[in-house]
Amino acid sequence: MTEDDPVATDDLLTIGAFAARARLSAKALRLYDRLGLLAPAYVDELTGYRYYRSDQVERARLVALLRQLDMPLARVAEIVEAVGTDGALAAERLAAYWAGAEERFASQRALVGYLRGRLTGRDPAMDGTNGTNGSKGTDAGAYGTFVVETADTAAQVVLTQARHLLVDELPAWIGASLGRLEEGAAASGGTAGAPFVVYHSEVSLESDGPAESCVPVADPDAARRWAAERGRAQGAGVRVEPARRLVYTRITKAQVAYPQIAAAFEAVERWIAARGLEVVGPCREVYFADWDAAGPEDPVCDVAFPVAS
Secondary structure (H helix, E strand, O other), rough: OOOOOOOOOOEEEHHHHHHHHOOHHHHHHHHHHHHHOOOOOEEOOOOOEEEHHHHHHHHHHHHHHOOOOOOOHHHHHHHHHHHHOOOOHHHHHHHHHHHHHHHHHHHHHHHHHHHHHHHHOOOOOEEEEOOOOEEEEEEEEEEEEEEEEEEEEEEEEEEEEEOOHHHHHHHHHHHHHHHHHHHHHHOOOOOOOOOOOEEEEEOOOOOOOEEEEEEEEEEEHHHHHHHHHHHHHHOOOEEEEOOOEEEEEEEEEEEHOOOHHHHHHHHHHHHHHHHHOOOOOEEEEEOOOOOOOOOOOOEEEEEEEOOOO
16 A cells, blocks of 8 residues: 555545545645644554544645635644634634734735835825924825924933844834833833834844834933843843934824835935935834824824934
């Protein structure tokens, strides 16, 4: 008997017979086995042939269907494992995955529209004039109109934490790192300004930064003590953020999602280039609102670049 022999023996199906019933390839079944998604009922120690029970067909088909949703294998495993004990939980996990997928698709659809406009030259020209604090201009596209402004900031002492990471890891890390630093600021006389995240290099699907979370503190000496005593294990430090002139645009909570936020960064960059200004530091996101309390259309963040005064 060969591994692909379609004859069932002792109530078990060879991989070939099982693959035919499940409408999958033997290669896919071997992959699912290797990843722990669908283990054979029996493996012959001498030949290495895999055998399956007929009642495993439904699980195999479920795995294949979930993969058709472009679901990561780790998420597939979570849902498949829940099916046997709690179907409602499995359904909730599927719904949560799809809600996130639809959010990504909507954001990507908007970005495609924005890029199509750019590529065909339909993007409206920017207007406004260059000026000092409070000057405005607009940059319109498929994301709507970005109002670009300038503001001068004073020097600040900040608690910081930096990390190399890809864009998929960014939302969770921003929340966690700013939360840790805000705890440190509370022990250092309180926060003295809006927290912000600095991008020292690109953070995308392929580039891992680094990104740096920053929280301004009221008592620099207390912040240094906190960093030395409690923050060092988490990579926290203290530095001075110099006075800056920032060119920025204000965006909503919904617009913060990647890749949608990329259009806001580009709008500010184009505004700067159109006026011949010089960028003198890394770009940043300044979070001035209560994220948890904000709705999708509430302004929460300034996307900003420092420029020469």
